[in-house]
Amino acid sequence: MSGFIAVVTPDERQLVDPALARMVAALEPRGNRAEIWRGAGVAMAVARFDWELVDGFAGAGLVAHDGDVTVAADATLYYQAELERKLRGEGVNPRGNTTAHLIAAAYRAWGTECPRHLEGDYAFVVYDGARDRTFAARDFMGRRPLYYARVGETLLIASTVSAIVAHASCPLDLDDLAIGELVGVSLAGHDRTPYAAIRVLPPATLLASDGAAAPRTSGYWHLPTDDAADARSFEAAAELLGELLAAAIIERHSPVGPTAIWLSGGYDSPVMYGVGNAALDRRGLDRLRAISFSHPPGDPAREDELIAEVTRFWDASPTWLSIEDVPLLEHAAAHAAAADVPFQHAFENWLRALLRATAEQGARVALYGDGGDQLFAVSMVFLRDLFAGVRWRSLRREWRALGGGGARALWQSVAHPVIDERLRAVRGDRAPRIGFPSWLQADFVRRHGLEARQAEAERTLAAGGGGRAGAETRRSLTNPTVPRVLAGFSSLALEHAVELRAPLLDRRIVEFALQRPRAERASAGAVKHLLRRTATGLLPPNILAPRKEKTGVLTGYFARSFRADAGGMVSDAFAAPVLAEMGIVDAAALQQAWRDYKSGREGKGGYLLTTFQTELWLRARLPAPARTGDIAPEWIRMPAAGIVQC
DSSP: OOEEEEEEOSOGGGGSTTHHHHHHHHTGGGOSEEEEEEETTEEEEEEEOGGGSSBTBBOSOSSEEETTEEEEEEEEEEOHHHHHHHHHHTTOOOSSSSHHHHHHHHHHHHGGGGGGGOEEEEEEEEEETTTTEEEEEEOTTOOSOOEEEEETTEEEEESSHHHHHTSTTSOOOBOHHHHHHHHTTOSOOTTBOSBTTEEEOOTTEEEEEETTSOOEEEEOOOOOOOTTSOOOOHHHHHHHHHHHHHHHHHHHSOSSSOEEEEOOSSSHHHHHHHHHHHHHHHTTOOOOEEEEEEOOTTOTTOOHHHHHHHHHHTTOOOEEEEGGGOOTTTTHHHHHHHOSSOOOOTTHHHHHHHHHHHHHTTOSEEEOOTTHHHHHOOOTHHHHHHHHTTOHHHHHHHHHHHTOOSHHHHIIIIIHHHHHHHHHHHHTOOOOSSOOOTTBOHHHHHHTTHHHHHHHHHHHHHTTSSHHHHHHHHHHHHSTHHHHHHHHHHHHHHHTTOEEEOGGGOHHHHHHHTTSOGGGTEETTEEOHHHHHHTBTTBOHHHHSOOSSOOOOOHHHHHHHHHHOGGGHHHHHHHSOHHHHTTSBOHHHHHHHHHHHHTTOOOOHHHHHHHHHHHHHHHHHSOTTOOSSOOOOGGGGOOOOSEEEO
16 A cells, blocks of 8 residues: 655656655655656656565565566555466566566556456556556556646646645645535546546546646446346355355455454355355465454444354454444544545544554454445345336235335335336436435535536446446445545555455456346345355354344444534534535535434434535645635645655
8 A cells, every 4th residue: 555656747847856755755654665766757656664565565666667667556466376377478577576567567468458457456657668658547446546637748646635736836726516526425526636636547447648648548447237147056156256255365365464354243244254264274374353343232233242153153252342432523633634535434433443453463454344235235226126127026025025014115115216217207307316415505506517417427327237226236336435435444544554455346256246136136035145155154054144134233323423523523613614615515504404413303414424524624724714825735845754766
């Protein structure tokens, strides 16, 4: 989880200190050892911590050179032995054993098509001196960040916004539209950041620029959502999934010390725990070390007994953390000030507690179950697909299995939404189905066309096939909040010298899972049929059995903690919001929504938290009374230390 920069420019003055030193200094949170490389019209730098300089992480190197090809990367690559075999088949041999050298070799073998051949968590930039080409790419889920800016004829690329902002020529003007879509948790705006000059490279996207030409971007991979493409039987599919998951966990096992797993009492991480331990036993490797949260009796998030049973099955016990020791909003202002973009995750301190416990175990890697819900389950929205497809018998059977209630409930939750959707289409109603919070200024929404942008994003999701269930799956994996959160996860982990890895989001598993029938994700009143079958014999039967109620629900903890408003920090932030001064939110509407929510009424708690985080982020950059103009954050003035020039 390194930091890197690249500056490509015909103006050689941009390539000398202090311009580069300021950018490298801004990378300090991502590495205490740095190297700068300069070529004709280009400079690249990498910052990395010592613990990453081993095989299995980034490897013992910083900037990598391979003939005319130079690479700066923030990358962990999996299935490296297989990649090396493919490279040898192309007549290409890596000229080093770091991930950056493997990327350089992949570029020599396949050019700008190389990301299709890489499996891992990565962002990188390549400079091809022979072609005067700059090339960059980001992994298919966006786990590692990558930003860029075109300022005049200078192209700036970096793994942090702060590094680009540190360049003296980068404008600091804010992008009101991007900020508004952050507040509204919009499905649009995949390539925007809060800075007008800076773009984020979306997941599964590459960037290329030849000479002084403007950079062009294009996607190299798309979600396969044909749920009839894989014809294997259920049993054969479960066996294959077990093999894929075992391989994914082995590949993500820490090369040094123990490997932690954040274990819940649901299905996803327990299946990983069972399948992973069995695979590790076969190879004579240490089993996964479980870290889990304890919740009070009666709390809907409590899974203590289930977790204890899972670990007992493997003759182990978890390291317990108490949710009572994790204040939801503690240090919220400091966290917002340090973030590249407003960090859209409700449980940042919960994550920090898990990371501290991981580090205390001596583990450099933590596995967690992200991907299980998106790939192996779907909500009751599939019932609307049955209704729309006139599959009455199937609908009746599934409705009864879910215990959905009588005809009125069926009408309200299934039939009416489908009929309303069709009537809207007949009327030519182009309004989005997913609205924005009431406190977004109506004039701002209208002026920037937010509803049209949201509606277009919804149409794109719906056009991928698979009905409403398919659109839900695509939204859960590809909406722009996902890479922001995942990149934020990586940055949080780096603060604790830990790397987060998600085996269920292995690209091979994703491509396989999304071509399996929808019924394996939800049917007969249960979800995750295929995933649960994969762990048969590796977990207690009752852990894998269907459940009448969802466990591990953190909404109670969130609502209690957020409404408590420790120190009145939320109320203070909403009293005179910068967002209102910018014309993005209606202060009175925001304050009323907060009062309603705080008093216990139903409300958009998640939207309120996102608005709060965005407000804190803005305040850290636009301190009162100066709300406009170029303001240099403190980190821009940091000295450049520990830099190796080459």
